[in-house]
Amino acid sequence: MxxxxxxxxxxxxxxxxxxxxxxxxxxxxxxxxxxxxxxxxxxxxxxxxxxxxxxxxxxxxxxxxxxxxxxxxxxxxxxxxxxxxxxxxxGNAFPVDQFKGKDLVVICGGTGMAPVKTLLNHFYDHPEEGKSVHLICGFKDLGCVLFTEEIEKFKGKFHVIPTLDNSSAPGFETGMVTAHIGKIPFNSFEDYNVVIVGPPVMMRFAALECVKHGVPEDKIWVSFERRMSCAVGKCGHCKINETYVCLEGPVFNYSRARELLD
Amino acid sequence: MMISKAESRGRADLYRLLSRLYEREADQALLDSLRGLSLPEDNDDLKQGAAALRDYLAAAGPDAVDELAVDYAAVFLAAGSAEGAAALPCESVYTSPRRIFMQEAWEQVCRLYAGKGLGRAEGRADLMEDHLALELAFQGWLVDNGTVREQKSFLESHLLNWLPAFAADVDKYGRTPFYKAVTRITLGFLALERGLLEGLESGELSMARSFSVRNDRLAPILARLKEQYRVFAPKRFPKRGLKGADLIRYGEIDALTDIVYKEKSHLSAKEVFYPVSQTLFRFNGEECTQEEPADGREIILLARPCDINAVRRLDTIFLRNGQPDLYYARMREKLHLFLLECKEGFDNCFCVSMGSNVALDYEAAVRIDDICALVEVKNEAFLPYFQDEVPIDFAPEFVSENRRAARVPEIRREQLAEITVLDYWKQFDDKCIGCGGCNTACPTCSCFDTVDVIYHETSRDGERRRVWSGCMLEDFTRTAGGALARKTPGANMRFKVLHKIFDFKLRFGEEHMCVGCGRCIDRCPKDIDYLDAINGLSDLLAGKEG
Missing domain, CATH: 2.40.30.10 (Translation factors)
Incomplete structure (x- = not known):
């Protein structure tokens, strides 16, 4: 064994x-x-x-x-x-196959950018697989900005909105990521997906904001960060209701994620 | 039909007697003992063999011992005859194409004996292992110590496969009727044995499976069991409990008097096979090395129905939720569950409500009182330990009614949002101190943390342990980044209650996680009553529905 x-x-x-x-x-x-x-x-x-x-x-x-x-x-x-x-x-992964040929919106906060960065790079390196990519990445302040070089790189092919929570700096918008969701041209998309990763509160409000802008729940994908001692369905730390985040997640469709209640 | 212990004894005795007859020449004492012998006469071989033996012995004069020694040497040792004119009593001779010693059959029986830890018997060093005398002796040993399947397998593969040909040779080369009669009896007895074992295997016949054992006779049985197994049962640890009281928990027992059977144990049986703290591997700066178990012996765990039913729930988590866990699996494989009968239950027990008052997946069941124990043996491997005891009709009884009962609510998944935000859970915010005592006492709580222990501050040498954890502990959901998923004792209580009586069953089907042992209630230093929590929720939901 x-x-x-x-x-x-x-x-x-x-x-x-x-x-x-x-x-x-x-x-x-x-x-x-x-x-x-x-x-x-x-x-x-x-x-x-x-x-x-x-x-x-x-x-x-x-x-x-x-x-x-x-x-x-x-x-x-x-x-x-x-x-x-x-x-x-x-864990599972973002359903890249479902993202192919469609517009993609990625909304991330702080270190929440880490789990989506390889996904972003995939569509950066293979633009033929996707359509447009919109990225909203929020950070607390200038000192907390991660992956500066790559954000610059992404600007070459993606629509990027970098933002700082409550300070201003050249090249950055000001405000929480939720404040910028309205700028995404959802109405112009034929078919699209939204990926949201960040602290739990940020994910919740960003998802609600998306829904408010007419995004269907099943177009939204989130990734959970949980404590895990085993990551193989034994230690119990990551369980939410009947769901083990390590086995069934960390990526969930929002229509399911919203039913997971701590 | 039941086969009594006396019959088993008789069977083993007859194997031993036959073994002696082939082992070496008969002496006067042996002949005398044969005179008084009564043999089964269930088939023609047995009848005719016994009659021929009686006739020979009746007519035997003072020279019989010498006469038989000559016959033995001629027939079995091929003395004074050209090659082939004898019945050499070794299986290899009859089963190898070239009729020679120490062939495949010999290798097989050597392996079988060694597998049972049997060496060559004293004084029999001159015999090949596949000599008829040793094969019969081994079959006798199996009657006492082996399973029906083992007996039947050895009988068919290593005795009946060559005995008829051997018997024909004895008939041909024997000079007196004595060994012809003995061989005839052997054939008849083995045929009788085959019928018996077939009946036992198919279930048409059954061995006595329940016994009454006086306590003074249990001590040596326990001693014999302890040669092969580690035996765990509820045990008293004086003054180690809460506020200086005695603690009753599972421990390895040395004597029967160690078993605490009149009280509920404070902790469950899970610590026997899922240790509180367990080293998973050791590491240095370069590599990790899996920790191997210190004691390879199998374990007998004497536990109540609730605890036995709890084992299946832990199996679900450790073996069926994702890939199986090696550390749990290897302990679990060694575990033999013996049921400690529980007819009355104790304070705060509500096993009947949870359907876990009855446990049937045990290998033996035991009812203990101050005078004797009644034992039902289901796993045949344990029968030999009890075969000499008095057969009785015993099957364990189970609790049919507890003093308290749970009204487990039928929760639908879509009710969860509403249940999650109930003010009901806030009552625990001030009461629960997050000590996790309930998790520790629970037989089905399986959660753990992993902890690294470093041997020296400056080195990277150390070991990783897994240590019980619990959802009622304040930091149970705290991530490396510091975020906490459930922030209040009330939220933790909701999580625990719903896990035990709702979402475990939702995920895995079959059964709720909680077995109703009530230990969490007994254990709580703040008198939080988990059963009241279930029933209160149930009432609340019923009220809302109505």
Missing amino acids: ENIMLPSPHKILSIVKETQAEYTFRVAYEGETKHGQFFQLSIPKVGEAPISVSGKGEGYIEFTIRKIGRLTQGIFGLQPGDVLFMRGPY
């Missing part, structure tokens, strides 16, 4: 500082991951936490981790060349 709790070692290739608090770890990895999946990363001296894949390329994947609290601190003592224990990938 396979030991689903046993992680394997992977070498850290590089560590890039994104903000004061967020770092991207590039880790050697051979294998497929789907957009929106996550790994259980072993955080030295602490334990495991589920971390979304924020980037991938030939022979590596990336994780963007926020240095906050006790739980993730241990990982920041690691250097390139050190070994990181991890297991995965886990």
